[in-house]
Amino acid sequence: MDKFKVIIVEDDKLELKGTEQILQTEVPEAEIIGTASGENEFWRLLRDGVPDLILLDLGLGGSTTVGVDICRQLRSRYADLKILVFTGEILNERLWIDVLGAGADGIILKTGNLLQRDDVMQVMHGRHLVFNEPFLEKVMARFRKVVCREQASVDAFVEYEIDEYDERFLRHLALGYTKDMIAGLRQMPFSTKSLEKRQADLVNRLFPERERSGVNAVRLVVRAIQLHILDPENLVADE
């Protein structure tokens, strides 16, 4: 690959030194045309020449999230500029979304595996959403959780023999409908009496024997949510 120009924006001198070393030893194509430790210094530097890649620390000095703002401004001015954001914010996941929303091409977490040649090269080859390993691990963990929940829902339908009427009944109970109201729904061809029977039947299916006494509608619905039969984020009433 051809050489490309890089500006590093980093307020911590030791970290800057480390990053510079990585680029020098592992990414010989990269030419560091300048470094900045603060916002004002960076904008001044940019006036001298626009690089191909900017390695931007999220926090500079006392402004711990200024990187988001800088990124947004850069993106609005230079559409082709590659931006890779460094952050130590391992817990604040919402910031990652903000950073990507502001137009960053990738996020490199400062902890764990540091900047790798691959990360830089992928960005330079035009890939978006480039993350280093610990970040990917976290994303994967989240993803796994969502998938597992969906799978658990499918399994629960099978295991507890839930049919569409059971699901509809439980969903509307969760939405605060009374049995009379549910019996009045178009897709529920049941009387109130038989809904009561269905509820008792559901209690028997969803609860082990020793826990069945005293279960009311609220407890039943909560159990259905715990067993992933109902998705609390997707509670919508039928027309």
Add this chain to the structure above:
Amino acid sequence: MRAQVILLGIIALFIACSSADVDKAQPELDNNDLAYRLRYSDISASLQAAKNAYSSSEKNPDGRAEALNNMAYVAYQQMRYDQSLHLLQKIYGFSRNQLELLCADVLTMKVMQRIGHGKSFFDARLRAEKRLSRLLSEENNLTARQRHRLDYALTEYHIVASTYYYYLGQDSAARREIADASRYISLNADTTQWLYYQYMLGSGGLVEGTPEEVTLTEFNHLFRVYTMAKANGFTYFEANALQSLSAMIADSLRAEQLKQQRTEAYIYLYSEHLRWQKDSTLSPRLQFAAALSHHSVSLFQQYCDLFQTACALRTLGEVYFSSGHYDEALRCFNKALHLASGHNRRSPYSVKPWLAGIHENLSLTYSALGNKPLADNHRNTYLDLLDDSRQNLELGGRKALLKQEAHSEHIRFVLLLVLVVIVAILAYFYYRQLTTRSRSFEKQVCEIASSEASKTAQQRLGNLLEKIVEQMETGNEECEVTLQNLQRQQEYHVLQRTKLSVVYAIIPYLDRVIAEVKRLDNTDENLVGRLLYIQELCLGMMNVNDCLTSWIQMQQGSLSLHVKRFPLNDVLRVISMQQYAFSQQKLTLEVPETELTVRADKALTLFMVNTLVDNARKFTPSGGQVSVQLDPTDDYVEISVCDTGIGLSSKDVQALCDSKVYDPNSIGVTDVGKGFGFGIMNCKGIIGSYRKLSSLFSVCDFGVESEQGRGSRFWFRLPRVLPLLFLLLSHLASQAMPQRCYELYDSAFAANVEGRYADAYLLCEKALQQTEAPVDTPLLVSLYNEQAIAAQTLGDWEAYRWSNAECVRLHRLYSTDGTLASDCERLEKMNSNSQVLYVLMVLLLITSLALFYRVVLRHRLRHHASLDVLYQKLVSALQTFPENANLIEDELREVAHSLEQPQQKKSVQELLQIFTEGLERFKEAETVIRETEEKEQRWRFEHDRLYVMNQILDNSLSTIKHETMYFPSRIKQMADDMQQKGFDVDTQRNLLDLVTYYRHIYMLLYEQAQRQTDQSPLRIQDIALDDVITEVRKNSVAYNDTGLYIKGDKTLLRFFFEQLMSIAPSGVSIEAEHRAEMVYVICNIEGEHLSSEQLSGLFSPQMGKIECLVMRQIVHELDAACSHPGLRLVAEDTEKGYSISFSLLASGEPKH
């Protein structure tokens, strides 16, 4: 039925009377007459005559009955009561002679009176009454002899009754009876009964008048008895008269009076008894009295009357006692006791008051002789005997009262008739008056508005309002204090979070070190460069560590544990509130109640117990049990949480107990069970803090015992405090009154036992003075008894008599007899016939009154009554005002409603308004107070939560500092070595291991601390920037109000400005401007110049400027809370110094 019985009685009487006229019965009658006449002069001759009469009257049942009566009388005089009753029973068995049966009844009464059987006395009296009423209706048909016999029976009947009432203490009844007796007595007809009557009057208590009159009258009677008895040879009455005269003369006052006013009789008696005067050591008067007694004793002995001999001996003894001849007195009393106890041994019936009297005398005499044990002994016997005889006496007394009532019933009946007429007249006038009264009453009712009670109530209402306003203010002040404490904790928590961010700042360096170490290679051209970089990174880490260390050291001592004494139950009560959560998991939680008090930090103790209980809940399968147990010793209380859960392996237990740092995630048996260790580590940390605080807490300890699969026991020890002394005292004070009396009694008793009689006497007096409030009678009896004992031993006879009299009086008052009710019922039944008529009359009266009421009075009365009730209620409501604050409005409203005249209504309504408004204000104030209290409670809760977190964070940070700070220098050392000695794979490996281990342990401790940070969101509000700056501004701050509003957390912003001001001691000028959606604040700090390096690193941990780090943390948190990334905090160089500028999210003016 009743008529038949009466008819039969009359026929029997008729037969009895007619048979008495038969000539052949004459010899028996003579013997009976003889027996009767001799009964007071020669008892054995009388008995012989009676026996003769009995044996010769086989065919004459009436004579036989009379003979038996005479024999029974002799037996009575000789104290053979069982024999006497047996003989009388015989009469009842065969005789139909109503006269003799009456005599038998009267004699039975006499026996029962003597042996103190009140109930039987009364039965006999009822029988006698019935017979009397029959006999008196046939009075005209009686022969002279029968008439004589009837008179005898009647006099005897009344005299016995009089004696009975006399001993019961009912003097008026006794006098009435003796007056009744006088009607049937004449000297000529029956000398003995006349003598008996005269003697009764003379023997005391039955004559009314001034003491002088009484003395004279009694003396006259006695002298008459003496002379007449002596002349006619009635030894019994002669002796009795002498005994009473002796007692009279033993009294110096009475003797003196007699000497002067009855000189002749006195001299006569004196000269008569010169030869009886034996003891020359006595004064002449007492010699005389003693002579009379001596004579009396000898006459009674001659007459063979045991009872009276003993009585006379007592009188003689009392004479000696009053003269101080205690030995002589003792001899007399002992003789009397000997006689009495001799009788008691022989007879099944004992005469208790008689014995009691002798024992009392003995007790006194022994006491006077200084023989305390014997004196006490006799006194105890005396009290026991009194106790025995009391109930019977009392029963009889009550019955007499009931009978009296029955007598007065017919008088009531007549009165009732009169009443009916009067009522009719009154009713008319009443109605007329009622209307006028009603009007004036209304006037009176409305005067309540201006009455004293109303004014006082209004005053109280005013006071109440004043007080509640004061309470409100105090509440507000307390609330303010709590808020300030909470803010301090919030601020401290910001500091803690800042520290954590500093801790976290090391991790990127560490990762870089790891990356660099991994890249070390022999072939690496840049080996030296890498090693140098590693060393630089180590120095960076050491800088951060230094910053943290200095910070932690700086704060040591600035915040300490809140140690105080508190009841452990306060904590346990909170823990027991988790019962529901436990029952949801089918677990049982047992929390004991306790009185124990410990010295510790309350919030932290709660945290510890809670942590342990929570752990136990998590790791105990359903059906199990978790219990909190307390094991107190003198020095500490061991609090343990036991469960029947999955338990821990011995390795885990060892890790928990021994190692300072361990991986909490590795503790536990199953995957679910992991993570046990965080809470335990914190608990251990807290116990460690206690121990560091003071040697007082050297007993503090923490431990774990566990067995896999069987359960665990986690325990810790806190120093125990004994309950406060004042609590004990206040408890005692609450029971002060009766307790104090009992205490005094106990002291008096002890003093008597120990021989401090003067003390005992005074203690009793003190106790008696204090017993104004109702105190139980037994205590009073005991107090008087102890006082009597003390007085007796001290020889103060006056005081003794008074105390003893009170003691005896109360003794009789105390306790009631259960059989009384049934007896009363029986008596009432007897009166029921007359009552039927009585009731009918009353019913008639009531019915006519009811009609009158129904037709005429009802309406008026009802109105009046309801108004009256309302008025009374209102008055009492006003008087007791704040107690029934809710009632008063209702009462006033109802009164206003009930009044008929509008003018009067108005004044009450005005009063109503005052109270309504006042109470309204009161209720409003109460609501405010309640809300303030709730607010305060909430803040206190938040404060406690933060406080615990801060304390634990302190511990965690301290652990991080201690456990990890030497790693960077070691790593640096190894890098140095490698630089000097050249690359070596083993060294690289060691270095990598060390750094990896360092990172592992560091992350572990960081995560543990991280858990203790407050996850609750900040309180983002619209705030006036001017307000925040004004609150924290000092003189050195220049700021012009801008009127700008920002979004933020007030506490954090204030803390931010405080930090800002503390880094600019020489002054700061603040400007603010609104641009786009942000407010930019520029703080110019003059007089201090910073290099560009310092300025760019001002907010970095490397620089170690704590205030700046806190400011950075605050901006960072506001940034996250406002969901607006990109807030700035920048330091820049200026001409005169440097500036710190920052941006905040602007907001509009808050709507409220």
